[in-house]
Amino acid sequence: MDEKQLVRQVLSGSDSAIRLLISKYERLVIHMVTRVVSNDMDREELCQDVFIKVIDKLNSFHFDSKLSTWIATIAYRMAVNFAKKKKLEQVGLEEVAFKVGEINDVTEEQDMKKFILRLVEQLPHSYKTVLSLFYLDGFSYPEIVEVTGMPEGTVKNYIHRARQKLKVIVEDHARREVALL
Incomplete structure (x- = not known):
């Protein structure tokens, strides 16, 4: 060919x-x-x-x-x-x-990014994939459809569900942090 x-x-x-x-x-x-x-x-x-x-x-x-x-x-x-x-x-x-005044802000921001990425890793593969393509790689819905082969409605649904699951994971983690204090 x-x-x-x-x-x-x-x-x-x-x-x-x-x-x-x-x-x-x-x-x-x-x-x-x-x-x-x-x-x-x-x-x-x-x-x-x-x-x-x-x-x-x-x-x-x-x-x-x-x-x-x-x-x-x-x-x-x-x-x-x-x-x-x-x-x-x-x-x-x-x-x-x-830039002494900015050190804490930068460190906290990097720590937060690492923390969020670790939480995203806990999501199911399909949710993690579409969420990463959309937010981290900046792919549009049609591009994600092209990459994954999923229908656009499914992509939108998975992104919505991934956000909901991520919210639950964050809230659960926050409750555990407060309980340790």
Whole structure:
């Protein structure tokens, strides 16, 4: 199957074409990501994110270059952006130390983000997925539909239910914290 046929079939929603696309370019994506990101878990997650983005943005590919070049560019840029973000997170507190009044605010905000992410991890997989795509990755409903294959009503429902479950988890955690005081 040539690139144009593969792209058409992936865009039409063919699961087998998506699997073929991933298997055909998996080594390339791993190679590009490995050049920039050293942590195994981060690399694995980033490779998955690359393919989500490739599939999401495939309709904007116009065959101006080879598909492999386009995918490698996406993988490389995402890896570089990831590495920059990681580096900023690691250096962040050292840089903020010069602004003594802001240290507590930044630390509390980072702790809160970590805390919220740990709570999100307690949600069922499908809820966690749509919630993360919507809030963390900034995907629109149609994009989440495209990525997950779920109907738009289901995506909206899962996001609503995930928020409700997260609220219950937060309230339960707050009650336990108050009980410890």
